[in-house]
Amino acid sequence: MSRNHHEDSDAALLDILTAPVKPTPKVFARRDAALDPLLIAAAAASGPNVTRNHYHHDFFPGVALPQHEGSWDWTKFSGGDAADRRRLTYKSLQAPRRQRLHEELEEGKENDPLDLEADPLKSADNIPHSAKKRRSSIISPATEVKPRAKVASTLEHVAPSPVPALPPVEVKCMARTRIPTPHGPAFLHLYHNTRDTKEHLAIVIDPAQLSDHRGPVSAPPIRSRTLDAVWEGETEMDRITRGAYVGRLSATSQKVSEPVASISPEVNPDIPSPLIRIHSECFTGETVGSMRCDCGEQLDEAIRQISLPITVPSPSPLLTGPTTIPGRGAVVYLRQEGRGIGLLSKIRAYNLQDLGHDTVTANLMLGHQADERGYEIACAILRDLGLGGVAGTDEGEGVRVLTNNPDKVEALQKEGLDIVERVPMIPRSWQKRDPSLVAKKPTLDSNPYIVQHNDDERVAGATLIGGNAVYGDDLDKYLRTKVVRMGHILPLWMEEQSV
Numbered sequence: 001m002s003r004n005h006h007e008d009s010d011a012a013l014l015d016i017l018t019a020p021v022k023p024t025p026k027v028f029a030r031r032d033a034a035l036d037p038l039l040i041a042a043a044a045a046s047g048p049n050v051t052r053n054h055y056h057h058d059f060f061p062g063v064a065l066p067q068h069e070g071s072w073d074w075t076k077f078s079g080g081d082a083a084d085r086r087r088l089t090y091k092s093l094q095a096p097r098r099q100r101l102h103e104e105l106e107e108g109k110e111n112d113p114l115d116l117e118a119d120p121l122k123s124a125d126n127i128p129h130s131a132k133k134r135r136s137s138i139i140s141p142a143t144e145v146k147p148r149a150k151v152a153s154t155l156e157h158v159a160p161s162p163v164p165a166l167p168p169v170e171v172k173c174m175a176r177t178r179i180p181t182p183h184g185p186a187f188l189h190l191y192h193n194t195r196d197t198k199e200h201l202a203i204v205i206d207p208a209q210l211s212d213h214r215g216p217v218s219a220p221p222i223r224s225r226t227l228d229a230v231w232e233g234e235t236e237m238d239r240i241t242r243g244a245y246v247g248r249l250s251a252t253s254q255k256v257s258e259p260v261a262s263i264s265p266e267v268n269p270d271i272p273s274p275l276i277r278i279h280s281e282c283f284t285g286e287t288v289g290s291m292r293c294d295c296g297e298q299l300d301e302a303i304r305q306i307s308l309p310i311t312v313p314s315p316s317p318l319l320t321g322p323t324t325i326p327g328r329g330a331v332v333y334l335r336q337e338g339r340g341i342g343l344l345s346k347i348r349a350y351n352l353q354d355l356g357h358d359t360v361t362a363n364l365m366l367g368h369q370a371d372e373r374g375y376e377i378a379c380a381i382l383r384d385l386g387l388g389g390v391a392g393t394d395e396g397e398g399v400r401v402l403t404n405n406p407d408k409v410e411a412l413q414k415e416g417l418d419i420v421e422r423v424p425m426i427p428r429s430w431q432k433r434d435p436s437l438v439a440k441k442p443t444l445d446s447n448p449y450i451v452q453h454n455d456d457e458r459v460a461g462a463t464l465i466g467g468n469a470v471y472g473d474d475l476d477k478y479l480r481t482k483v484v485r486m487g488h489i490l491p492l493w494m495e496e497q498s499v
């Protein structure tokens with residue numbers, strides 16, 4: 001269904017709803033009104049016996065009186081008596097969506113810990129599971145059908161219990177291992193936590209700790225407190241196996257780590273604060289290579305930028321010139337797919353986007369917020385790594401954060417993260433695009449949008465990590481929406497190039 005078609009239908013419908021006299025009947029093409037905010041609003045305005053699932057029954061009053069002349073042709077409808085109308089009021093066999101959402105409350109949302117009693121096939125319903133943090137239904141309570149008896153009792157049970165404050169989240173690094181990447185070595189840390197059952201990750205980049213050699217300038221190693229702690233009843237081999245070692249692990253080198261000292265070491269003030277990124281899982285962008293979003297390249301770009309060597313002024317007048325140390329920082333990889341709505345809902349949101357809605361509206365239409373992510377776990381992980389400690393204290397180093405998202409910065413600061421700088425992430429496709437390519441479309445044989453970057457910038461990788469810039473209309477639309485609707489701090493490429 002094209003956008004124009006939608007707009008024509010909207011205009012025609014508005015005419016009818018606002019016309020002083022009834023216009024001649026028009027044929028309206030079928031539309032999936034359950035997803036159309038204008039129709040939902042019209043339905044909500046037209047009477048108390050209306051839900052988004054059967055709004056159309058009340059648009060034409062004669063439908064409630066099937067014997068009456070005009071039942072099927074509303075230009076001939078003359079009213080009928082009020083008693084008849086009451087008797088024939090439409091009754092939905094399906095509870096209004098708001099009620100069903102309340103019923104879903106107890107089952108938890110898609111991202112919540114597994115509820116073993118919940119029926120997993122329930123997720124085949126067309127109901128988003130995230131009811132807890134969701135805004136109230138698009139239909140205002142005043143216009144809804146009264147709850148059926150069964151549902152009413154559920155509501156009584158669920159209704160206004162205040163959300164108890166959650167205890168502070170605790171994290172524990174369960175294991176760590178070295179991962180060679182096209183950008184250099186990284187240490188993958190797997191975390192468990194007390195808030196959800198997901199395995200969140202930290203990709204720590206600090207190759208200096210692979211060797212015992214310390215140059216004239218060195219930064220403190222980025223180590224996990226909980227990983228290096230001695231766990232009850234474990235052997236040295238257990239410690240090595242879960243990654244509590246120092247240096248480079250090999251058949252001939254196995255040195256267990258010591259628990260991290262509680263007082264942070266002094267950091268040379270000439271060494272910039274560690275660069276970090278809080279990255280949210282995106283199966284489509286990172287694994288499938290989807291060009292609907294920039295998540296794949298953001299993950300790659302973050303690892304690349306953090307791995308870049310750091311140039312530090314010479315520590316001594318006796319040494320000539322600046323010295324270079326390996327890049328250091330971390331990507332905290334949170335399992336909050338689709339800005340926290342989960343993959344299932346994100347897939348549905350993509351279909352709504354294909355119908356012409358943007359990423360924010362699509363989330364709202366599914367009953368979600370534009371962004372349902374939280375950063376408490378991320379901050380706990382960073383603190384465990386000695387990063388971004390407590391602002392104004394010497395607990396942990398302050399961090400530079402790679403992001404364009406001001407909401408993310410604010411959320412991290414609210415969690416007490418000491419952010420010394422925000423480092424922007426300019427999409428590759430907006431850094432290097434040749435405006436003359438905009439009019440061209442990719443074909444099966446060639447993709448004129450793909451531009452090779454300099455060899456020193458891009459490293460060929462086995463997967464999407466280390467890949468090149470890619471361009472596409474869906475990607476542009478997504479990036480533009482992030483700037484225009486979500487306030488991401490990024491110069492709009494289209495406007496700059498006057499496209």
Ligand SMILES: Nc1nc2c(ncn2[C@@H]2O[C@H](COP(=O)(O)OP(=O)(O)OP(=O)(O)O)[C@@H](O)[C@H]2O)c(=O)[nH]1
Pocket residue numbers: 278279280281282283292293294295298336337338339340341346349350359363402403404405408425482488
């Ligand atoms: N619901 C939804 N989520 C999406 C969509 N496209 C990407 N995502 C998710 O968005 C998350 C990444 O967030 P973004 O908004 O792209 O970027 P950000 O992390 O907020 O901001 P930056 O730090 O600047 O990258 C990942 O979890 C993706 O799965 C979409 O169309 N709908």
